[in-house]
Amino acid sequence: MADENSPHRRDPIKSSVGNVAAQRRRQSAISVGKERRESLVRAKRFCRVSVSGGGGDDGDISLDHEMVIDEEDSILEAQTSSAVQELQTAVAFQGKGAMQKRVNALRELRRLLSRSEYPPVEAALKAGAIPLLVQCLSFGSPDEQLLEVAWCLTNIAAGKPEETRALSPALPLLIAHIGEKSSLPVAEQCAWALGNVAGEGEELRNILLSQGALLPLARMMLPNKGSTVRTAAWALSNLIKGPEQKAATELIRIEGVLDAIVRHLKKADEELATEVAWVVVYLSALSNVATSMLVKSDVVQLLVERLASSNSLQLLIPVLRSLGNLVAGDSRTTCSVLVPGHEITDSVITVLVKCLKSEHRVLKKEAAWVLSNIAAGSVEHKQSIFSSEALPLLLRLLSSSPFDIRKEVAYALGNICVGPAEGDGRPKLIVEHLVSLVKNGCLSGFVELIRSADTEAARLGLQFIELVLRGMPNGEGPKLVEQEDGIDAMEMYQFHENEDLRNMANGLVDKYFGEDYGLEESSS
């Protein structure tokens, strides 16, 4: 009994199989990378045309002509400074026509701030525009004036981070003006300014939330159509971005919000649907409460329909990511929606195949990610992917696509080969799937992942190799791994700093390719 208490009884690899089976991954809540959404839909938006639809406003008729004029920055800056001074005079003026004077001064400033690609925000701030604008936002001011102020603030907030932060003193009043008593154009323009502020970052989002911006914005999203609804949805998506999940949970609990989301996804034009889909993205990424409410509604079905019918990349990206987050969420609710054999499940796979075939890299990657989460489900889920058109596509992508896509694809393929941990049994290998994937040449793709510099990808590669070594019938595994130069790839980890990878790789090499001491035992 010398080894009775040996601490080495546990094979570190054993448990890794469980890991593969449990691979359901949300998009990481923390990101150091650029927010990819910005390249498509900017988190901050510049306002050039009045929300009230233009037309009646004399200043805007000539806008397009003015835009063409390429004025020198310095002239623009000088004009801005004097416009702010003009505003100061107008605000101080108490005599007859004071109101009109203020509106005129504001309009002039707004024109200057809307004219160029690079508005003279700095000059305006330096000249002291913010306190004056805050003063002009005071309650009881006429709509015309409020609209101009909010427009100015919108474009200031669309600037650099410190310029956005300069809006802080204006925030309470901006929030006050998105209430139900305000006119729609004023409310919308204020929401726009707030959306820009929220788009800046976590700190400002938290300020807005603490000042109560969420509820009035949410109410603005409830009606059926109109630019106000769209602007509100966009601002909301910025406001609930997190990384805290509280705002997302609060939003979904506001009465009517879930209904509105469902309604918009069902009926709205693509532009509005896009903004609403982004709201769903953040709701589903951050809040478990929101995820389970969304899953119980018709949202999954609607997302699938949108994916099937649209060709707008702007719309497809948030819709696909929402779907992925919902699938990655609570597995039980998900399984109750994506019931294997039901039409919905097949249509999900069909739309994902469409995305995998797309030319667009983000769609391919996210579709593979969603598939990997579905493949983490029941054996039936795995079978439906296995027997679908997705499989040959995944296999091809594993060998020929950029790294980030290959990694997602590898998760999907790995999950297809491992059964879920059911009741009392440990996760089981699905030998039929494994054999078929290996026969179709996926092994080299996984060996390639082991060689990559990415630790997660390397782990995935090693886990798959372990499946092959252990699970291929007739002990064929080691030979296959050898043929793909797998030993060589694993030996790279002999002295790796990541202990887990090192142990996995060394353990596998020792176990399946180790030095043969037992010469006589095996010959006798």
Next chain:
Amino acid sequence: MEWNQETLQSLSQCFLNTLSPSPVPRRQAEAFLSSASEQPNYGLAVLRLVAEPTVDDQIRQAAAVNFKNHLRLWWAPSPADTTRILDPEKDQIKSLIVPLMLSSSPRIQSQLSEALAVISKHDFPQSWPNLLPDLVSNLQKASASSDYTSINGILGTANSIFKKFRYQYKTNDLLLDLKYCLDNFAKPLLDIFLKTAQLIDVAAGPGGAAEALRPLFESQRLCCRLFYSLNFQELPEFFEDHMTEWMTEFQKYLTSSYPALESSGPDGLTLVDELRSAVCENITLYMEKNEEEFQGYLNKFATAVWSLLGEVAQSPSRDRLAITAIKFLTTVSTSVHHTLFAGDGVIQQICQTIVIPNVRLREEDEELFEMNYVEFIRRDMEGSDLDTRRRIACELFKGIAANYKAQVTSILSAQIQNLLSSFATNPDANWKDKDCAIYLVVSLATKRAAGGSASATTDLIDVERFFNTVIVPELQSQSIKEFPMLKAGALKFFTMFRNHIPKGVALGLFPDLVRFLSSESNVVHSYAASCIEKLLLVKDEGGRVRYTSADISSVLLPLMNNLFAALRFPESEENQYVMKCIMRVLGVADISQGVAAPSIAGLTSILNEVCKNPKNPVFNHYLFESVAVLVRRASERDPSLISTFEASLFPSLEMILANDVTEFFSYAFQLLAQLVELNRPPIPASYMPVFTILLSPDLWNRSSNVPALVRLLQAFLQKAPHELNREERLSLVLGIFSRLVASPSTEEQGFYVLNTVIESLDYGVIATYMVNIWHALFTRLHKKRTVKFLKSLLIFMSLFLVKHGSVHLVDSMNAVQAGIFIMILEQIWIPSLKLITGSIELKLTAVASTKLLCECPVLLDATAAQRWGKMLDSIVILLSRPEEDRVEEEPEVPDLAENVGYTAAFVSLYNAGKKEEDPLKEVRDPKEFLVASLARLSALSPGKYPQIIAETLDAANQNALFQFCNSYNCPLV
């Protein structure tokens, strides 16, 4: 530990003594330091010593190393009673280390920088919030005054802190840390990088001095390494926004030359090349992970790297740069942009300008071959060549072959033919061409398992033909001195492709292999030994070994002769390849007396030699394995040899014990155990002194000795039980047990001893000791109850029960205190049963529990139905659920025993080994045993047990039990 003049003195002296060449003061100093390190503030005192400018530099260096190691062991949070560095000490260390590191000499700086990395691994950033801001403000200050000593110190520190981003998994926690580092450091890093870049541009101009450039290049290299760490996980927003600024400078460093610095001595060029290598690693990273954002720069970089390689390939000593540059091209070749290689003639050109020149032997390779055969073999044969240019050049070709296999194969085949015909025209002048050809074939072959059934394959050449026409002539060459590198290459080829060489051909070459053992070249005789050794492992389909004792009998004597002779060549006295070959041959060959006698003489004389100063653990291991296999196989054949072996080995073993050669203790005990087991009782009197060893508690304290001591104890208990029972020896052994079991760090060893005793002796012998044994166990249980202890206790009780019966178990426990058995049963046994892991342990405890369940009155009593049900419930959990569902991972407890004295670990000798004993061989399947026993029991009182089961067992467990009953066809009535 208080910091005063006296501490300073004594610590200084100690550290000086640790550097002493004579073992006595060195060991004393080490022992002193190891006990001093248990005191609070020890780390702080050592750090202060490092900071003391009046102390000799080598002492401070030794102290810095010790400080780093101390932190490595003790900084991480550990259970309360083992904490050595308390929070106030930690705070002080943290406040001292940064300025101290910045002001120290380079060697101390590097130690402190590693220590800092250890601290930050646990404390940064959460528990060390001012570290990064401090570093940044120091950096900005230093930057303002262009103080590059400080700048590089700070960058070096940041580099060691940020390295973790290069290998840890991407978790939310890691990303949070990374985000924090990026928010604080990304911009300052770019600022200093651009500032330095500007300074370089100025200083590199006409009239620029090398001295001015040196620190600047070092600084840029560090910036590049930091870039690498911060970009490793994903592409950060800041770096994406400023990619052009980085890439512009990167490209400059790859395409510009800096004559003032590059021509200022050999390290000038090295400095520039190190920066270039760091750049190559960065662009390789981008190429691999961010190829979309990077693709705008790709073409320019590819061109730059290519032309740089053209330059580098011609020159020696620029390995690192050549390797990183080739790696970049390899990454491109396997990426979606591999079409860069698709152009007409590109692959051909790569082959000629990059691959072949880098694969060709260089002077350094020849020097290494001559001067440092160990390192040469490590790189050439054992896959540590991942970072040699020969290997990396081949990797590039493999990378390209992923998409252009046919082209690569045809170009290479032609190239190999060219090299071989060039050799044929003038072997003396062109022998390196042949070496190059062999290297290409071997390296581009697919790697195969080291010892398994396969070796290597390739589709570049026809292996058998290549072997016959290119390799065999070298192996049969009459002169073993000529072109030793070619001989080595041929032997390597033979070894690699051993599976493909028909048995007849290989056997014909055996005498040549034996001949090469007497080559003076260390590489050549090592490769010959290795080739023989690997050939003897080759298996044919079906697992049958290809070469048997009959195949080698004709060469056996010269083979053994030459093997021992090879160990007399200079530098090969401890040649592990030769020793491993000796072990393998002794394991295969038919060992007659004529072989055994000289072999044991040769081995013991080597053993006596290495005892004086054990250096090469691998060699020593094979040496002991050789002795063990010789003893085992020769004695099996001819038992009369045992006494010969004893006579030869005893003096050596005694010397090991007498001279305290701790490295060899566990080997010595294993050999002794083997000899005891081979003897027929009565054991010769010469073994009696060994008992004294077994009874020395100090030896048992060292965890690495324990498995071997247990083996020895087992051997004695089995072969000479009555000897153990004499002169109070048993009570002494049990004394060791109670000492070991009292502390959590040695309890495992204690149970080893106890289990061995309980398993081997009759109850009559141990009965009188049982009260004391239980007492020791219950005391420990009362004082400290760890999961590990509970499991060990349960296993012990089970072993006791299956060996000596439940009545003895219950009675002997209750003799300590009335009714204690029920208490233990309810509080320990039933709840802990589900924690048992390991198949033998599981079977043992399950069977023992079943026996209790079916035969113990305490459970069968009419009033004990509830208890009976709970016990069964636990057994069913143990048998029906997989390990990971029932066992909760225990937090890692640092194993103190590992840190006592030396860190020699127990190494098991395969050839002296014993299979893990299953104490219950008669029971095949514990589930079957359970249901069969239950069926028998329930048949005695029908209806009783199904009812208890229905009332007390968890529903899932009832179901599992029901399934067991069904599958073994043992219904419960």
